Amino acid sequence: MSDAYEGAMPYRPVVGVVGPTDLVEQIMHLGADLSGDGLEWRLVGVAYEDETEVARELARVEPDLDVCLFAGPLPYDLARKASEIDVPATFIPLSGSALYGALLRAALEDRHDIRRLSVDSIPRREIEDAYTDIGLPIDDVHVLEYQSPDSPAEFVAFHEELYRRGTTTVALTSVRSVAHRLSASGVPVLRTMPTTETIRTALRTAALLGIGNRLEDSQIAIGIVEVPAVAGGPLRTAGDLGYQELRLALHRLLLDEARAMGATVLPRDDHSYHVVATFGSVVAATRDFSVLPFVETARRELGLDVELGIGLGMTARDAEANARTAMSRARGEDGQQSYVVGHDGHVLQLSGRSRTRRATYDDTRIKALDTMARLVDALRDTDGATEAGPVVVDATIVAELLAVTPRTARRLLLSLVELGLAWQMPPLRTPGPGRPRQTYRLLLERFEETDTARA
Template identity: 50%
Template sequence: MAIGVVGPHDLVEQIMTIGAGLPAAADWRLVGAPHSEEQETYEKFSRIADTIDVVLFTGPLQHDLARQTGELPVPATYVPMSGASLYASLLRGVLSHGIDPARVSIDSLPATDVEEAYSELGIGTAGVHLSEYDRPESARAFAGFHEQLYRQGATTAALTTIRSVAKKLTAADVPVLRMMPTVHTLRLALNTAALLGTGSRLEESRIAIVVVELAASARPSYAGPGNYWQQELKLSLHQALLADARLTGATVAPRDENSYVVTATVGSLSQATDGFRVAPFLDRIRTELGVAVEVGIGLGITARDADANAMVAVEKARNSGGAAAYLVSGDGTVLSLPLRQRRRADKEPVVTTKAAKLLDRLIEGLGDGPEAMVVDAEIVADVLAIAPRSARRVLQSLAEEGLAWPLPPVKGSAAGRPRQPYRLVKT
């Protein structure tokens, strides 16, 4: 598992050194992304985002800056700033800089942590000034907060967790101590990141079940081995599902006469649906086959739970008229996933008046049943009263205009050219 570490150079280096010495180091790989200024946080993170499973920011400021700039594609956590880092800073300040710990300004830390630390040290807090971290906007005022108090003589030094604030105060000749997280805190943060990454991996590897069901309007009026139209439709539907399923490593199997079940992982299906924002399979089936289907997605802790949720989801898709796919997760959350809008070609195909009129004549002569929408040259020749050769040209012309979709050829018992069926597409 790859753990990204994003923050100032010194903290990133320290975390990677500590991480390399931990017993669990054999199970993870640390990827450092140090920055010089806090504003570079998201840029540095984005450079490694595709190569990591989880990201550990060196503090809440970096974490919040990254989240403000853009969506984080991986789980994220940060090193907490707590009172533990205050003890070492105060001791260092007293021994090395001669500061008065009762007259300092402190930023970032929660008030309860500061009060607890001073209480344990037996020092009063009447002369201690605190500016807590709220959001990145609050951090912009830290340097001014510290400098003003020092200029007024209210403090003997400033304690900050932020590297850029420490640099500004040093340039302004304000005594400053940078509070660094303890080694123990960094170890805990690394373990938290590892657990978060492991949980995300387990979540992505869970089973997802997708049920794709022919809409009632697309089903044949009778079923059975003698219904060749039904067999051709099932084969074409299976091929269309396989074309998309191969891209995600999913498997496709018939569920019954009118539906298929697609088995995938949550992670692979998330990629195929843009993070569960668009429906899977619907666009290809409607575009290539011209038939209506209902798609339901089920997630769950077990395959059985996922399958049960998929059946609930496909029922919701059926009630919506197949306008969208539905997802039902293990906790009962329901999502509606709209049809993906495929990019059209630069030039839209123009349906000729002649082709449109021929299609209208065919549909009028064939009727409205779903079986009637599958034709071959013999049927077209009979309906339009033309020669079979002319009928084949008509079907080729309709296919070129997007008004008919060629289905797999059907071999007959007699020798000769296999029968080439087409599915007519209503406009």
């Protein structure tokens, strides 16, 4: 990369390239020399020999990725069908220049009659457009479009039947396993492969998605937590001993809650606090803003109704200004709602206060205890780790132990943190690029006490 671009990009995203081995090797090789226009990336190959391996291979590295680039719609859909993809994802299109390249190779290199062929995966409309552009009839071109991850099961029979009848001279497929089976049965076949320019465009798109994801996660989030009243009456003065004790209790509660999301708590005045975090940590702690932080815990443990406003911004000043706007909006609703104001001024209303939340909390508590019990059993079954002192795990370990996706594992760990059954430890920085590894210490002694009481 030339000196003119140095420092032009705020972050060098980690791009996971997911696809069959030969295509991943091609993309990795080209990607090393294709950066430009101020963009660079670090590529991580996620290769498979068989389509059934997609989800397993991706799960091994996904926590370290900023974005996934799939080598076509099939691996993309297979990964999504198996589990949720935690990072932005896109795939390389198989039409456009990839289609023209396959047609040229069929006609010039292998001397096939491209007026009589069968094509899978590519929409018929795009085939018709291509043949119109090159001035060839499409009457004897047969198309079976890709609809879902189950579509490749029909591709082999589709191509084979047409060729055996003498209707076609060659098959074009985008699926490597289909190409292998057709070749083994004697059907002339060519794979639709992305061109260099298609790969360049797809890598650039993926890199921009990764940068956007990282910048979004690193936005500053500032929450204002305020106590408008104490014990149903007017706010008492700072000299009131009872209020001071309550204020200290609230401060401790906020510190405990903030620790679980990697946040900092700062007194704002006698009856309010600033909670400073990153956007990514707030999203994780609130389950995509579906759960209110601080509010329910303060009501449940201290009997306090606190007001909450959260502001996002690329700077602390912008985030605080948006937090004040969110708090003003909450006051306008008589404290019955909480709001988030984004860096672009967009307003998101969070869940309102409800007395039915207690039942939700109880359900969450029961599920967390069951999760902890399953973890303890799995750890004992593996290597007796529960007897060897402090037990520290991360989402990858929990995902393997409980046979769930990494995203589900992270949510389960956060629920354990919320219930006081685990501590979120400082992220472990790695020497290379990628996200820090987030670990959690399981509080087995507290679980045993709670489990005994429950029994």
